[in-house]
Amino acid sequence: xxxPQVAEHIANPRNAGELDRPSGIGDxxxxxCLDRIRLTIRIxxxxxxxxxxxxxxxxxxxxxASVLTELIIGRSIQELSLLTRKDVxxxxxxxxxxxxxxxxxxxxxxxxxxxxxx
Amino acid sequence: xxxxxxxxxTTAMAPEVIEAMLPYFSDEMGNAQSVHSFGQRAKSAxxxxxRQVAALINASPTExxxxxxxxxxxxxxxxxxxxxxxxxxHHIITTRIEHPAVxxxxxxxxxxxxxxTYLPVSRNGLVDxxxxxxxxxxxxxxxxxxxANNETGTIQPVxxxxxxxxxxxxxxxxxxxxxxxxxxxxxxxxxxxxxxGVDLLSISAHxxxxxxxxxxxxxxxxxxxxxxxxxxxxxRDRRAxxxxxxxxxxxxxAAEMARAQLDERMARxxxxxxxxxxxxxxxVSNVAVNGDQExxxxxxxxxxxxxxxxxxLLIALDLKGIAVSTGSACASGSLEPSHVLQAxxxxxxxxxxxxxxxxxxxxxxxxxxxxxSNLVETITRLRAMAPADELETAHSI
Numbered sequence: 265x266x267x268p269q270v271a272e273h274i275a276n277p278r279n280a281g282e283l284d285r286p287s288g289i290g291d292x293x294x295x296x297c298l299d300r301i302r303l304t305i306r307i308x309x310x311x312x313x314x315x316x317x318x319x320x321x322x323x324x325x326x327x328x329a330s331v332l333t334e335l336i337i338g339r340s341i342q343e344l345s346l347l348t349r350k351d352v353x354x355x356x357x358x359x360x361x362x363x364x365x366x367x368x369x370x371x372x373x374x375x376x377x378x379x380x381x382x
Numbered sequence: 383x384x385x386x387x388x389x390x391x392t393t394a395m396a397p398e399v400i401e402a403m404l405p406y407f408s409d410e411m412g413n414a415q416s417v418h419s420f421g422q423r424a425k426s427a428x429x430x431x432x433r434q435v436a437a438l439i440n441a442s443p444t445e446x447x448x449x450x451x452x453x454x455x456x457x458x459x460x461x462x463x464x465x466x467x468x469x470x471x472h473h474i475i476t477t478r479i480e481h482p483a484v485x486x487x488x489x490x491x492x493x494x495x496x497x498x499t500y501l502p503v504s505r506n507g508l509v510d511x512x513x514x515x516x517x518x519x520x521x522x523x524x525x526x527x528x529x530a531n532n533e534t535g536t537i538q539p540v541x542x543x544x545x546x547x548x549x550x551x552x553x554x555x556x557x558x559x560x561x562x563x564x565x566x567x568x569x570x571x572x573x574x575x576x577x578x579g580v581d582l583l584s585i586s587a588h589x590x591x592x593x594x595x596x597x598x599x600x601x602x603x604x605x606x607x608x609x610x611x612x613x614x615x616x617x618r619d620r621r622a623x624x625x626x627x628x629x630x631x632x633x634x635x636a637a638e639m640a641r642a643q644l645d646e647r648m649a650r651x652x653x654x655x656x657x658x659x660x661x662x663x664x665x666v667s668n669v670a671v672n673g674d675q676e677x678x679x680x681x682x683x684x685x686x687x688x689x690x691x692x693x694x695l696l697i698a699l700d701l702k703g704i705a706v707s708t709g710s711a712c713a714s715g716s717l718e719p720s721h722v723l724q725a726x727x728x729x730x731x732x733x734x735x736x737x738x739x740x741x742x743x744x745x746x747x748x749x750x751x752x753x754x755s756n757l758v759e760t761i762t763r764l765r766a767m768a769p770a771d772e773l774e775t776a777h778s779i
Binding site: 266270271274275277280282291298299300302318319320321322323325326 | 690691693694698700701731734764766768769770
């Protein structure tokens, strides 16, 4: 059902936690299933230098949150704005079609975080 | 280490069961309907198994109809009664927590002119016999209430329900029948069909270390049912189709072993299950055991870990070689929670964090200890991964 990558991220989530005084916070919840991702990022010179994430919910949500941090650290704001849910899904191998909304939630967290602190 | 704690889904076959089955795949391959000696030996093997299965539930061998499993047994009971008695009434009573084999069959009959009442259950998962009494009408031909629930293990008051049925019959409802899906109860609790007082009872072999693809419907003598499968006169003209001799022989052996070892197996599974729950309760916060704690089979523990998603826990435990199950799954952005826990009125967070551990006759203390340490570690990790205010929010729901 789930790819080995999804399972591996569940076992070893990357960059789990929360940054002190981040430059941006993206805290998004899927109101239907209550899955939640809270992303904190630090931007320096138009570049994302540090990210930490917390997540709760079904396996793809936690895996998407985890893999998102790998996809965004070291990228420029310009590059981040081009990132889509497909990049998240590809990085996880695949997601069952009914679970692609978990990748959407991760991208929503990123967009919200880039938008600035709330 | 591999730890299989999903014995309510299916079990490993007992070595004795496999050994008993083997000759019937090769040398003893006769068709039980054949007149020659090959056929007659197959026939006598089937009749031995029928006696073994009958003995497990204190039925007469002629009251045991071999079918392909629990799903067919439920279908045969419900459709069989509905078809045989449709000129007497079109009302069926069941509960909201039945197995899909019962619920979907009832729904199919609803599309066919039957009316079905789905009774609610209490917070601890029990049906109220008085509520059931009030639901009976002059049109009611069948009541179907499971003996043990497959998600929580809660044992329904079927004996009391049988008394309600018996009263209704004395007051004129001669065509009222009582069926129970005992798939999760057989070999987990003593069953005497004469004491319980049911007309029909479903059994599946693979839930107690027998083979898959075989089960039985107990049909009390004098109960009229229509058949689902038409063809030859097999099973006293109640179920056509060449008998699956190896599976039936394995089923018989599993039933014989379950009967001989019932007390010992029950005590062993209960001790381990209670140990698991005690340890979880002392090592993990925000945990609840779902379902009635007294009235339940000894091998199932359904627990809710608030603030954690059951499926995430399941995946994480699977990576450690531990197999459990969860009743809830989210699909297409909507949570499709367990219909059983929902009917019990559990909060969304409790349903979401629910996990079923189900033990078998061969589960060991070492396996439970391995599962425990990984469970605690996984819950701690997943809770740490959750946003800080998550547990607090969840708890206040």
